[in-house]
Amino acid sequence: MTSEFNTAETLDVKGASCPMPVVKTKSAIDDLDAGEILEVLATDPGSMSDIDGWAAGTEGVELLGQKEGDDVYRHYVRRTE
Amino acid sequence: MSTDTPDSSADELPSRAELAARVEELEQSLAEVSPDDDTKKMSIIATKGTLDMAYPPLILASTAAAFGYEVTVFHTFWGLEILHEEHSKNLKLSSVGNPNMPVPNVVGALPGMDRVTTKMMERRIDDNDTATIEELVETSLEMGVEFQACQMTIDLLEYDEDEFYDGVTTGVGAATALQDMADADIQLLV
Numbered sequence: 001m002t003s004e005f006n007t008a009e010t011l012d013v014k015g016a017s018c019p020m021p022v023v024k025t026k027s028a029i030d031d032l033d034a035g036e037i038l039e040v041l042a043t044d045p046g047s048m049s050d051i052d053g054w055a056a057g058t059e060g061v062e063l064l065g066q067k068e069g070d071d072v073y074r075h076y077v078r079r080t081e
Numbered sequence: 082m083s084t085d086t087p088d089s090s091a092d093e094l095p096s097r098a099e100l101a102a103r104v105e106e107l108e109q110s111l112a113e114v115s116p117d118d119d120t121k122k123m124s125i126i127a128t129k130g131t132l133d134m135a136y137p138p139l140i141l142a143s144t145a146a147a148f149g150y151e152v153t154v155f156h157t158f159w160g161l162e163i164l165h166e167e168h169s170k171n172l173k174l175s176s177v178g179n180p181n182m183p184v185p186n187v188v189g190a191l192p193g194m195d196r197v198t199t200k201m202m203e204r205r206i207d208d209n210d211t212a213t214i215e216e217l218v219e220t221s222l223e224m225g226v227e228f229q230a231c232q233m234t235i236d237l238l239e240y241d242e243d244e245f246y247d248g249v250t251t252g253v254g255a256a257t258a259l260q261d262m263a264d265a266d267i268q269l270l271v
Contacts, residue, residue: 015210016210016212017209017210017211017212018140019140019143019144019147019212019217020212020220022144022147023143023144023146023147023220023224025147026146026147026148026224027223027224054144054147054148057148058147058148058149059149
């Protein structure tokens with residue numbers, strides 16, 4: 001599945017459950033440069049709400065989109081600063 | 082000319098020196114109310130050491146750290162077990178006192194039942210790829226969470242500082258916890 005976003009890195013947290021998808025997303029985004037986009041692959045259904053809430057409540061990140069399909073939830077987060 | 086003449090419009094206006102003094106005064110009080118930075122803080126007091134009760138403080142601490150919070154978790158009484166490297170890997174689930182458990186209390190009170198229910202929960206944690214307590218402690222430490230071990234409880238339970246995870250803060254008491262709570266945006270007792 002190709003992405004409409006030009007992602008710099010992909011984080012695979014398939015299988016992991018709360019709080020790991022959010023916690024590992026945070027660590028992975030810290031390793032990116034400003035402007036770069038992270039793709040997160042998760043199987044935890046709670047990641048849809050959790051990564052949305054995390055991005056909204058966290059400085060320096062922006063949620064560009066979320067996709068649900070083939071049992072995997074895809075999240076696209078950009079580091080803004 | 083008196084400065085308190087009420088009908089003199091020129092005298093009602095503060096002088097430049099007065100304004101400058103007032104500005105300086107306001108800047109000082111602003112500096113006092115604004116902390117060095119606007120980092121949000123969370124303070125958790127962890128008092129329980131059963132397998133089920135060890136999760137909430139660790140999950141909230143690591144998640145808050147992911148949100149950019151400065152997090153301190155003060156572990157006291159059985160909450161200290163979470164920071165004890167060896168004990169934290171073998172926390173138990175009580176088979177009595179919880180009506181949601183699949184066994185009645187009279188059965189749960191039989192010898193060895195805690196081990197049965199603990200094994201059951203450990204299997205579920207494994208099957209669901211739920212993070213272990215050890216993983217959550219290590220992850221939280223990596224993310225900058227400050228785990229504090231209550232000195233009074235360390236002495237009471239006769240623990241050695243070396244028995245805790247590397248990075249755990251010891252030599253702290255209730256006053257430290259209170260200070261953290263006073264400074265925090267979120268305070269929780271678990």
